[in-house]
Every structure is written in C-alpha cells, then in structure tokens.
Amino acid sequence: MNDIVLHNYFRSSTSHRVRIALEMKGLTYKYVPHHLRHGEHLEPAYLAVNPQGLVPAMIWSDGTLLTQSLAIMEFLDETQPDPPLLPNDPLGRARVRMLAQMIACDIHPVNNLRVLTSLRALFGAGDEDVANWFRHWVNEGFLPLEKLLASSPETGTFCHGGTPGLADICLAAQVTSNTRFDVDLTPYPTIARINAACMSLPAFQKAAPKNQIDAE
Amino acid sequence: MNDIVLHNYFRSSTSHRVRIALEMKGLTYKYVPHHLRHGEHLEPAYLAVNPQGLVPAMIWSDGTLLTQSLAIMEFLDETQPDPPLLPNDPLGRARVRMLAQMIACDIHPVNNLRVLTSLRALFGAGDEDVANWFRHWVNEGFLPLEKLLASSPETGTFCHGGTPGLADICLAAQVTSNTRFDVDLTPYPTIARINAACMSLPAFQKAAPKNQIDAE
Numbered sequence: 001m002n003d004i005v006l007h008n009y010f011r012s013s014t015s016h017r018v019r020i021a022l023e024m025k026g027l028t029y030k031y032v033p034h035h036l037r038h039g040e041h042l043e044p045a046y047l048a049v050n051p052q053g054l055v056p057a058m059i060w061s062d063g064t065l066l067t068q069s070l071a072i073m074e075f076l077d078e079t080q081p082d083p084p085l086l087p088n089d090p091l092g093r094a095r096v097r098m099l100a101q102m103i104a105c106d107i108h109p110v111n112n113l114r115v116l117t118s119l120r121a122l123f124g125a126g127d128e129d130v131a132n133w134f135r136h137w138v139n140e141g142f143l144p145l146e147k148l149l150a151s152s153p154e155t156g157t158f159c160h161g162g163t164p165g166l167a168d169i170c171l172a173a174q175v176t177s178n179t180r181f182d183v184d185l186t187p188y189p190t191i192a193r194i195n196a197a198c199m200s201l202p203a204f205q206k207a208a209p210k211n212q213i214d215a216e
Numbered sequence: 217m218n219d220i221v222l223h224n225y226f227r228s229s230t231s232h233r234v235r236i237a238l239e240m241k242g243l244t245y246k247y248v249p250h251h252l253r254h255g256e257h258l259e260p261a262y263l264a265v266n267p268q269g270l271v272p273a274m275i276w277s278d279g280t281l282l283t284q285s286l287a288i289m290e291f292l293d294e295t296q297p298d299p300p301l302l303p304n305d306p307l308g309r310a311r312v313r314m315l316a317q318m319i320a321c322d323i324h325p326v327n328n329l330r331v332l333t334s335l336r337a338l339f340g341a342g343d344e345d346v347a348n349w350f351r352h353w354v355n356e357g358f359l360p361l362e363k364l365l366a367s368s369p370e371t372g373t374f375c376h377g378g379t380p381g382l383a384d385i386c387l388a389a390q391v392t393s394n395t396r397f398d399v400d401l402t403p404y405p406t407i408a409r410i411n412a413a414c415m416s417l418p419a420f421q422k423a424a425p426k427n428q429i430d431a432e
Binding site for chain 1: 338
C-alpha cells in the first residue's frame, strides 16, 4: 500500500483518465472527491493544495503535487513501467501522444464544465446550445481521429497495437463523457470498437464514473 | 540538411512552440504556410496531408505525419536529445509537463482562433466579448501558474532551473499570443521575467511570429 492521494470528481474526464492509468498500473490510492458542480474545488482548503483549483490533482507519496492528467500519466508510466502506456519507439510514442492529445488538447478543454458554464453566463447559452457546442467539438475531433485510426496499419485491437495505452485511456474517457450529450458514435466505428475493447477490461470498468464513491 | 516539413501559420501559438523547439535543437525545416484566417488549412490538398486540418503538422524525414505540438516536441526531444527540453528525473519531468500543460491544455485550446470564431458565429460575440473571453482564460491559467512558479525552489532563470525547456516554450508562445489582446502581465512578475529570459535567446527570436515568411 502506498499513499497516493487523488483529488477527484467522478464525472471529470481528466480525473477518469488518471483513475484508469492507476488501475492499469495496479496502484492503490486514496480517493478524495470534490464536487465540481457545488464549487468544492474552489474552496480555500483545496486551493491551498492546488492553486489551479482543478481536478485531478495527485499528491505523490513524497508529498509532491502533480496536476494535469497527461503529465500524471506519463509520470506513472516512467515510475511504474509495467504495463506500459506508451510504445518503445519514438515514432510510435509520438503517434500515441498525438492521438491522445487530439482528445486532450482539442476536444476536452473546449467542452469542460467551466467552459460550458461560461457559455451560459456570458452568452446566455441554454441547454440545447450547450449540447450542440459539446457535440460540435467532439465531432470536429472524432472525424479526423477516426480517419487516422481506420487508415493506419498500426491500429490494432486498441489505438496502437494489441494493448491499451495513453490514447485508449483518453478515448474511453471521452466516449464516456459523450454519453451525457447523446453523441452519435455511428460515424466512428473504429473509435466505437476500441472503446468496447477498453470497456471489457477490469481497469477501465473499475475507473468508470458510475463506480466511484461520489457517483450520483 | 534534413527534410522536415512543417505546415505552419506564423501566428498560431502551437506552430510557434514547434518552431522554437526546432530552433533550439538546431534542426532546419521547410516552412509551409497555411493562412488560417483565409481557411487555407481546410482545403482538400491540406486535408489529404492532415485530416484534422490544423497546424502545426510535421512531416518527418521518413514521411510520417505528426501533429499536436506537445507530441512533436517530445518526439524531437527523444530523437535529438541535445539540448534537452525535459529534465532527467521523473518528478522534474512531471513538473515541466504539468507547467506546459497548464498552458497547452487549459489556456490555449479555449482561446484558439476556431473557438473565438465560433463564439462570434454561434453567440454573436463581438470584438470586446472575444477579447474578454481570451483574457479571462489567460488569467485563470496564469494566476496559478505564477503561484506555482514563484513558490517553487525548482524555478530558476527559466521554469525549471537554469535552462529553457518545454514549459518555457509554451509560456513564451502564450505571452506572445497575449499581446494581441492586451493582457496585462503586471500580476505575473515571474512569468514576465521568464518570458524576458526566453526572448533574449536566438532560438526564441528566430521562431517569433513576426520573423516568419507569412508574417503580416
């Protein structure tokens, strides 16, 4: 038993990614929930831990604060290499990081709860506007992601070959998030197939939002 | 002389990052401009190269397409390790990636040209709304970034010690981008100091938007 602490929210897609990586690595951790919709991440006690007031934030066993899901997952991969989240060759690693970042940099940040909340507050966006916004950016990202995955001989059962990694984690977390806004996966058969392969694995099942202590 | 091709736009912050990394590594490349405001990145010839239709996209010497600035920079660092963009120790690497991603995942994606254009098209946002939106997300990210940088003994002349790396590249590109929307850097003295240190270096100067062939 180590003493990793993960500041977390069951529905946060970035928290979800880190939970999957921790489960894949077989690492146990203390789950500290912060209810984003109730603003618990902006309370002074949490801002003293993480000035950015976002989740996930991991407190490593030596007390170090680490934030940013991609940085945390790369750290876990460097310190607990088995099973690996990235291939060994630089071009393969670049491909997996590229696929992961097509979601983590181009889809998710624009569809964050705080961005959707700002659209409502600043521009009077209603539920339908917010749902359309969310689906628009998912489709903008999933269309080229599907093309890259479907056209590459490097795509296997998972995004890169026969074992899941960084890109699959981001893909599965995004597909889970999509269900709240009824995103149609029909145009993305490769993404849907890879997501199903991920969700057949215990690590992905255990990390799912609905299985967390703060799930509603 | 190698034959790296970089699909590019002078003002794109993510293109800017990759140019800095290439200059730091002493790599030459063919600069292919795509005028984003004229929609040149959405022309069929470019979509055949990069289905996502975004810049930057790098065509590596073996013909491989690589996109996503962070993935490209990590690839450059793995294949051309000198000078390094990341420290050697896992916690240091995680810290630098975290600082980089606080910009690359939490500030820049929300302030992209395509997002700002969508605010205008979908919600009738005007110039002042767009500028306020841009400044809001920069401030949301720079406030905790400044706190983390100012409070850490690991911060030196640059974000992590005495040599520039991945986080400094993202920082300098973001500060350059900020000037178009008059972001006040006064609340961020550490960020301003690090940016000044970056901009004193030839690699950062050569990669600046104003020094590119497509600069206006």
